[in-house]
Amino acid sequence: MSKVDLSQFTFKGLERPVIEDLRTMSAADKEQLIMSGVDVDETDRSASFLHMDHSNVHCESNDPNVEIMDIKKALAKYDGLPDYFWKLIDKDKDEFTRAAAENLHGGYFIRTTKGVKIEKPVQSCLFIKADKAGQNVHNIVVVEEDSEVHIITGCLVADSHNAGAHLGISEFYVKKGGKLTFTMIHNWGENVTVRPRSYGLVEEGGAYLSNYVLMKPVKDLQMYPTIRLAGRGAVARFNSVVVAPEGSHLNMGNRVIMDAPETRAEIISRTITTGGTLIVPGHIQANAVPARGHLECKGLILGKGVIHAIPELEGRVAGVELSHEAAVGKIAQEEIEYLMARGMDEEEATSTIVRGFLNVEIMGLPAKLQETIQKTIAESEKDMF
């Protein structure tokens, strides 16, 4: 990872006016939003949040059981959110957390009502509109006891040639019996630096299910979201589908700390490089039994590029069951020939195999979002073969 010079980016003065209706945005911006999983009509969403450059420009809940507001408002309303704000992440962890702590632009605060299953997903969108903008956001999600919600977050730049820096702090709290599905679609650009810092705490019987999709180039991204399973029977699952074109430098890990009995963890990543560098760590640490964890990291190098898989299993007590499966390679000739014997030419066969490899069906996303992702995969295929 190259050293990031934050002084290159504008962290002050890019305030934006409110957008009442997302449909009034420019056609180009809307297209970018849609490609990042945002439903601009908001009909299939229980709540929507849009943060542009340095301001929250849109925030609306259509469901009384979803509380959603800008983090600054939440801090004012709830006396600084003493139970949640900077409780899981150390603000002095690195220069990026410090930057976000010193000069907070915004971010979302989302909380569900206890015992309620939110039917439609909540959507949030963190948007870098201006060239060279630096964005500091801090997000907090609280899933109250026995409630469920799916949050879809799209992160993007207005123009894929723009430069930008996104520093995002996210703290997730899944209370007893709660379930959070968190789907993140990254749609950055070739000159964008990204440093998310995410940590989640899952209580007894709770579940945190993460889906992550990145198909577009990004200059420099490093993250290592970590989930701590603190209560009996808690579950965490990370599912990532990533393509790194030439010019992309990605270091993206996932970590699960199993601190309670009867917990389960699964980290699955499917990565393709077509010229970019991908470092894919994964770490499961088990401190209680019974605990079952599995880490699966599969990488395909199409043409050129680097994939460096680093699976780590750390059992700290007798009786843990941890396993991993990592493979970095190319598409098996045998698979291509099998499909060619069914009448597909080599390109069709390769494309079919790649689409299967980048399987997002298992994420269980809304049909429209899945279509959007499939479309993005189809587009990025142009660079693959």
Next chain:
Amino acid sequence: MLTIEDLHVKIGEREVLKGINLHIKEGETFILFGPNGSGKTSLLMTLMGFSGYTVTGGRIIFRGQDVTQAPSFERARLGLGMSFQRPPTIHGLKTRHLVQMCARGRQVDPEALAGKVNFTEFLDRDINAGFSGGEIKRSELLQLMAQNPKLVLFDEPESGVDLENMQLIGKVVRSLLSGELSPRAELSMKEQKSRTARSGLIITHTGYILDYVNADRGQVLYNGHLCCEARPRDILEHIRSYGYQECVRCLN
């Protein structure tokens, strides 16, 4: 349908087929016998056009076209279909999707086709992922039904199949080769047969498949050479009684 002329094939430096001549007519089913390592699978793989099987001499004429050097997808599109013995798993590719792709734009009903091989519950599973021997056979037949080829190559349809599945597979192989016939007002059964009949080249080790299909001719492949042309049942009887040793004498 298929004419093979003096076909020589090498895998690496080793010659596995040493001058094969074979002709299969339209609607004809040909049975190929032979012990392990005799070159049976190599012949099928060469016909399908797989890499690693280098044709060093001779020609393959399929439906009037010289396909000796054609890539396998062109052969498939010309009407050549093959049932694999050990097909690879392709993660994320649903059986249903592959069945549709096999049809190459023709309308097919995956549910109805899968029903014929008792395979509907596998349509939404990744192709070949954890399939048993019998399930692989049924999946291969399902794909072939969707592909609708003119000549079908079967590599040991009975291997790894239990008795119950054997009956199902045998019947489906037969209907695939002969077309499903039922009395219809507008078309006599004879005319139906002439329209739907396919050719087949079946490799068999045990001969169980002969209980189900009407095979016209058969031959033994031994050490890269074809020999002993006869009625398939007679060949099977002969092999059962005397083993493949007799074939060597026949060659000499």
